[in-house]
Amino acid sequence: MGHDETKSGRITPHNPIADDGDEYQFCSTCAFGAVCVGRGLDKIGLAELHCLVEHVGPYRAGESIFRTGDRFGAIYAVRSGTVKTRQVDLEGRELILGFYLPGELVGLNAIHPEIYPCDAIALDKVEVCRFSFPALATLAMRIPQVQKELFRRLSKDIGDASVRNQEASADERLAAFVLDLSARYEARGFSPQALHLSMSRGDIANYLGLASETVSRVLRRFQDGGLLTVDGRELTISNAAALKDIAKNLLHH
Amino acid sequence: MHTPYRRGMNAHLIPTTPLFDRELIAQYDVNAPRYTSYPTAPHFRTDFVEADLRRAIRMSNDDPIPRDLSAYLHIPFCMSPCYYCGCARIITRDRSKAAAYLARLYREIEQVATCFDRDRRLAQLHFGGGTPNFLDAQQLLELVESLGQHFSFSRNAKREFGIELDPRFCDEAYARQICDAGINRVSIGVQDFDPAVQEAVNRIQSVDETAAVMAGARAGGVRSINLDLIYGLPRQTPDSFARTLDQVIALRPDRIAAYGYAHLPERFKAQRQIDKYDLPDATTRLTLLQQTVEMLTAAGYVHIGVDHFALPDDDLALAAVAGTLQRNFQGYSTHAACDLIGFGMSAISHIGPSFSQNAKDLVGYYAALDNGHLPVARGLWLGDDDLLRADLIQRLMCAGTLDIDAFEARYPVEFEHYFRGSLDRLEPLAADGLVTRTANRITVTARGQFLLRNIAQCFDAYFESPGIRYSRAV
Numbered sequence: 001m002g003h004d005e006t007k008s009g010r011i012t013p014h015n016p017i018a019d020d021g022d023e024y025q026f027c028s029t030c031a032f033g034a035v036c037v038g039r040g041l042d043k044i045g046l047a048e049l050h051c052l053v054e055h056v057g058p059y060r061a062g063e064s065i066f067r068t069g070d071r072f073g074a075i076y077a078v079r080s081g082t083v084k085t086r087q088v089d090l091e092g093r094e095l096i097l098g099f100y101l102p103g104e105l106v107g108l109n110a111i112h113p114e115i116y117p118c119d120a121i122a123l124d125k126v127e128v129c130r131f132s133f134p135a136l137a138t139l140a141m142r143i144p145q146v147q148k149e150l151f152r153r154l155s156k157d158i159g160d161a162s163v164r165n166q167e168a169s170a171d172e173r174l175a176a177f178v179l180d181l182s183a184r185y186e187a188r189g190f191s192p193q194a195l196h197l198s199m200s201r202g203d204i205a206n207y208l209g210l211a212s213e214t215v216s217r218v219l220r221r222f223q224d225g226g227l228l229t230v231d232g233r234e235l236t237i238s239n240a241a242a243l244k245d246i247a248k249n250l251l252h253h
Numbered sequence: 254m255h256t257p258y259r260r261g262m263n264a265h266l267i268p269t270t271p272l273f274d275r276e277l278i279a280q281y282d283v284n285a286p287r288y289t290s291y292p293t294a295p296h297f298r299t300d301f302v303e304a305d306l307r308r309a310i311r312m313s314n315d316d317p318i319p320r321d322l323s324a325y326l327h328i329p330f331c332m333s334p335c336y337y338c339g340c341a342r343i344i345t346r347d348r349s350k351a352a353a354y355l356a357r358l359y360r361e362i363e364q365v366a367t368c369f370d371r372d373r374r375l376a377q378l379h380f381g382g383g384t385p386n387f388l389d390a391q392q393l394l395e396l397v398e399s400l401g402q403h404f405s406f407s408r409n410a411k412r413e414f415g416i417e418l419d420p421r422f423c424d425e426a427y428a429r430q431i432c433d434a435g436i437n438r439v440s441i442g443v444q445d446f447d448p449a450v451q452e453a454v455n456r457i458q459s460v461d462e463t464a465a466v467m468a469g470a471r472a473g474g475v476r477s478i479n480l481d482l483i484y485g486l487p488r489q490t491p492d493s494f495a496r497t498l499d500q501v502i503a504l505r506p507d508r509i510a511a512y513g514y515a516h517l518p519e520r521f522k523a524q525r526q527i528d529k530y531d532l533p534d535a536t537t538r539l540t541l542l543q544q545t546v547e548m549l550t551a552a553g554y555v556h557i558g559v560d561h562f563a564l565p566d567d568d569l570a571l572a573a574v575a576g577t578l579q580r581n582f583q584g585y586s587t588h589a590a591c592d593l594i595g596f597g598m599s600a601i602s603h604i605g606p607s608f609s610q611n612a613k614d615l616v617g618y619y620a621a622l623d624n625g626h627l628p629v630a631r632g633l634w635l636g637d638d639d640l641l642r643a644d645l646i647q648r649l650m651c652a653g654t655l656d657i658d659a660f661e662a663r664y665p666v667e668f669e670h671y672f673r674g675s676l677d678r679l680e681p682l683a684a685d686g687l688v689t690r691t692a693n694r695i696t697v698t699a700r701g702q703f704l705l706r707n708i709a710q711c712f713d714a715y716f717e718s719p720g721i722r723y724s725r726a727v
Contacts, residue, residue: 216318
């Protein structure tokens with residue numbers, strides 16, 4: 001019996017879905033929305049940027065957007081759903097590199113080698129915008145705001161791994177992970193309290209360098225302590241201050 | 254007497270003293286599901302297969318905090334046929350059949366257990382049937398031990414390990430002995446103590462036999478004992494049933510379940526042995542129910558909902574007050590939402606948004622396991638609409654009230670619009686005083702407490718399915 005995990009069985013009221021943009025207005029979650037909104041990018045520039053965008057998807061859970069070794073030709077902006085990037089070693093062990101929410105860019109780490117150094121896998125129903133990279137690079141030379149945004153994104157992508165600090169305790173890593181997701185949702189205009197976790201606990205554990213049981217045990221303890229509640233895949237932060245206090249050593253990075 | 258159970262969600266209870274409105278109840282004596290699951294079992298589909306069950310288990314392991322587990326084990330054998338029975342069971346006196354069955358049950362436990370992550374705690378265990386005490390005490394102890402090797406038993410004192418016992422085929426020593434396996438809840442079938450009724454249903458069981466098994470269980474440390482009764486059986490009269498109720502009350506079980514007999518001889522072969530002219534008429538059935546409610550209430554029992562009663566200090570009554578009551582395949586339970594694994598012939602699993610039922614006959618059940626497969630025969634993936642309605646029905650049947658604002662916050666629906674058809678169906682029930690409706694709340698009234706099935710049915714999207722017959726609501 002065919003079953004689409006994203007369609008039935010998981011009601012996800014808080015799962016953000018980008019609206020469609022048009023010639024003059026970007027999708028609300030667009031990666032480059034910030035480039036024009038309030039920064040006076042002229043209409044010609046905006047229209048040009050649109051020309052290099054192609055809406056792709058939907059991908060179903062488990063499908064890949066690109067795979068390790070594919071020739072690099074584009075970066076992807078998530079429009080809806082969540083994407084994970086991962087590498088698989090020769091023994092078949094998976095290493096999760098990151099999770100990408102609506103509005104975030106996947107594939108930046110492929111610019112230099114010109115092949116994708118990882119797989120990008122949809123965790124639920126995912127739609128993306130595909131930015132042809134040669135065209136985007138050309139445009140970046142002409143429009144400084146685009147170049148600036150691209151550099152900003154690149155440096156952020158490099159600096160994102162602090163929650164995986166192996167020196168930190170499980171509590172610190174998980175608190176930082178939850179707060180990081182919350183801040184990223186908030187940055188895109190979604191609720192910073194109600195988070196939908198599309199990734200499995202195994203993925204979270206892998207990403208943070210913890211055991212699955214530890215992820216659940218710590219979250220249960222956070223829940224018992226009134227810091228957050230977890231219902232299926234929905235996580236609600238009830239005491240952000242306490243979480244920040246736990247994660248303070250990681251958040252200063 | 255039981256069928257397996259389902260998980261559910263908790264909510265807040267507004268305690269009301271149920272009001273037995275005879276005329277009203279008579280008027281609503283129509284066929285309605287008992288809603289121990291939603292959608293109900295007749296809607297399971299054969300295109301749900303083993304791979305679906307495996308995927309449901311995988312998905313359930315993936316949650317940030319996976320749910321605790323609850324295991325139901327079905328022992329299908331009975332020594333003697335009770336004529337009222339509608340359960341999946343096999344009549345035999347050949348105790349050696351247990352060994353062949355257990356071999357498959359062990360295989361199923363082993364195969365299923367490997368699918369679940371090891372850190373998932375087993376918080377609830379229940380043996381149902383058939384007759385679980387068809388197994389001797391040694392077999393039962395070994396079975397629990399094996400479960401303990403394959404699953405991590407919760408060490409929480411609140412864990413529930415329950416079993417259904419037939420006092421005609423076990424004794425005080427047996428009931429005490431099985432407590433060594435951690436059994437802390439026992440449910441005993443009585444149905445009726447009147448000799449004429451017992452003869453008509455082919456179940457001769459004395460008060461002394463029943464009391465002995467209760468004493469054994471209590472000596473073994475069992476925390477809660479339930480007695481099952483059935484009203485509406487052949488030759489029952491208000492006088493005869495009043496005597497049964499007196500005898501039951503004197504035994505002082507912690508819980509009492511009083512089920513209405515559903516005479517569906519076209520569906521259940523055993524029931525063809527019952528002379529339909531011996532059955533009490535609708536008016537008498539109603540009187541039987543009414544006196545059950547009145548006598549049990551007078552004796553200090555609290556009406557939990559539908560057919561269940563409990564002493565005020567029993568976990569079930571405490572859970573009702575605390576708002577943590579759950580509805581499951583066995584009626585009501587005190588446990589928070591668990592993923593339910595059903596083991597054995599015909600057993601039902603409820604894992605995440607799925608139902609899955611094992612083969613309903615021994616041949617099919619054995620064949621699947623002998624060929625290295627899980628014995629899935631049918632099941633269902635719940636869609637968004639199913640989940641929404643399951644939650645709503647759960648809240649109405651357990652808490653007796655639904656907070657519409659909270660419901661809208663939980664699900665992306667506009668209540669009034671989404672449930673327009675259901676609310677139309679509810680309208681006459683509201684007019685009759687079974688429920689009250691305000692802008693943000695639906696509440697079951699004291700009158701409505703006995704007609705929860707009818708109220709829930711208003712929200713059943715499968716309501717008008719042709720060809721499915723349910724038992725009467727009263």
